[in-house]
Amino acid sequence: MRIRCKVKPTAPQLLLIVFLCQSEPCSCLSRPSNIILENNGYRNIVVAIHDSVTEDASLIDKIKHILTESSKVLYNATRKQAHFRDITILLPASWKTVSAASATTEALQLADVIVSDESTRDLHLPRARSYRGCGQQGIHVLLPKEFLNNPQEEPYYGKAGI
Numbered sequence: 001m002r003i004r005c006k007v008k009p010t011a012p013q014l015l016l017i018v019f020l021c022q023s024e025p026c027s028c029l030s031r032p033s034n035i036i037l038e039n040n041g042y043r044n045i046v047v048a049i050h051d052s053v054t055e056d057a058s059l060i061d062k063i064k065h066i067l068t069e070s071s072k073v074l075y076n077a078t079r080k081q082a083h084f085r086d087i088t089i090l091l092p093a094s095w096k097t098v099s100a101a102s103a104t105t106e107a108l109q110l111a112d113v114i115v116s117d118e119s120t121r122d123l124h125l126p127r128a129r130s131y132r133g134c135g136q137q138g139i140h141v142l143l144p145k146e147f148l149n150n151p152q153e154e155p156y157y158g159k160a161g162i
Contacts, residue, residue, distance in 0.1 A: 033112060033137070041085025048090040048111035053145050055095045062148045063089055063115065113141045115148065 034044040047063055071084040090106045091098060108114065118124070124146050130138025 032110075034110075035112060037082065038085075040082050042082065043086035045084060045087045045113075046090060046106050046111045047087060047113040047115065048106070048108045049092055049095075049115045050108065050117060051092045051094065052117040053092065053115060054117070055092075055097060056145075057098050059115070059145065059148060060089060060091075060098065066148070111140055113143055115143050115145055118142070118144050118146075 034046070036043050047067070049059065049063075053059070067084060067087055075081075075083040088106055090103055090108065090111060091100050124144050126141060126143045126147055128138045128141050130136065132138065
């Protein structure tokens with residue numbers, strides 16, 4: 001029996017899903033995460049925008065969009081068993097025009113996903129930072145701002161979808 005998703009995942013969505021859903025015990029080669037699965041929803045996911053990223057309110061909407069779409073893909077892929085329930089977006093302290101509550105326990109160093117300003121030739125694609133290898137819990141997902149603004153995934157990953 002073949003199951004097809006109605007929502008076609010993109011490469012960064014799949015990367016986020018694989019990374020955020022890891023439940024391996026932590027070791028010295030990874031870092032602790034506060035992500036928990038409760039009542040079929042992943043909670044305590046932290047997405048931080050790096051201090052080097054210039055203030056851009058539209059970036060927040062792009063992050064919300066990709067996480068919403070990723071949650072739909074996860075929900076369908078797990079036969080309606082899991083989704084992203086609680087995600088916090090941590091803004092740099094230097095951002096003044098965006099209204100947001102102050103961070104309490106969230107910190108850039110402990111974020112599960114970091115939006116960076118890296119846009120060099122080799123570093124413009126999303127990637128997981130890990131020292132343990134594929135399939136193991138890593139440190140975080142690095143999501144370049146340039147990729148959110150201009151997703152050019154097809155030349156690298158092929159057409160999105162299952």
